[in-house]
Amino acid sequence: MxxxxxxxxxxxxxxxxxxxxxxxxxxxxxxxxxxxxxxxxxxxxxxxxxxxxxxxxxxxxxxxxxxxxxxxxxxxxxxxxxxxxxxxxxxxxxxxxxxxxESAPTTSGLRVPTGDRAPGAAPGAAAPERAPDGRAPGVRARAEAGARDVQALLREVASAGEIEEAAALLADRYPDLAEALRVYGTGRTGEAEAHFAQTVLRAPIR
Structure with a gap:
């Protein structure tokens, strides 16, 4: 084989x-x-x-x-x-x-990381900034912030039509990259947040 x-x-x-x-x-x-x-x-x-x-x-x-x-x-x-x-x-x-x-209401069935270190961060990396009550920011807040940052960047450098055209050009050879362009560049904010939580934070939105 x-x-x-x-x-x-x-x-x-x-x-x-x-x-x-x-x-x-x-x-x-x-x-x-x-x-x-x-x-x-x-x-x-x-x-x-x-x-x-x-x-x-x-x-x-x-x-x-x-x-x-x-x-x-x-x-x-x-x-x-x-x-x-x-x-x-x-x-x-x-x-x-x-x-x-429709967009997914939340992600589910994924492991929630423990500890203060952000998922995917290198050992020794700074812990996420804490809220005034001393608690680490929740997954939802981090996903919202991260997804909106990526959306803002993409939409600053290209129009929705340009992003869709770029995604179409990439789809055959780089489908994951094309999907990310569509999710963050032309998709709904809620869909982008769910995608960011699953692929970057590796945790469900609570």
Missing amino acids: SAAEDTIVRNRSLQAEWYGEPLGERVRRLLDRLGLSQSGLAGVLGLSAPMLSQLMSGQRAKISNPAVLHRLMAVEELAADPGFAELPAARVKERLAEIRA
Whole structure:
């Protein structure tokens, strides 16, 4: 077995552990049920088509954006509704548009770091500034501050259209970077905060 094949086997195993089954199987059922193209479903989930393809094939293991997982579960709930078959096509399209606009309310199921050192900081790094009552700032406050700083930087140097164009150019070779550009450059603030908490702070927003 080649290294690439071994990686795919490992990633599919991780997906089964994290999501109950490989993502390719979950997504293909949705495509059949909804009559969507792979690109169409990617748009609903807020992913690039190449990123969704890589998740389905096992080239990538994890859905790194909590809002994308939230939308995937919402689409699955729609497709599993007993009355789905009777829904007019216009209503299905409307509901998918509503799901596309949703963002994850919080991240969940992640380990909360302990101690005063910021997650990912080197040993000996300064502890985060404390509030007047002596408590370290919460994950939510740190995520809000961090996400807004990144948003402000990106939106200072480029327009939303330029950020989206850059993300599209990067999507095939660097899908994680393209996703980050979209989340912080053109996405909702709540989605950016959830992404920052999960990927940088490695903790759920409380």
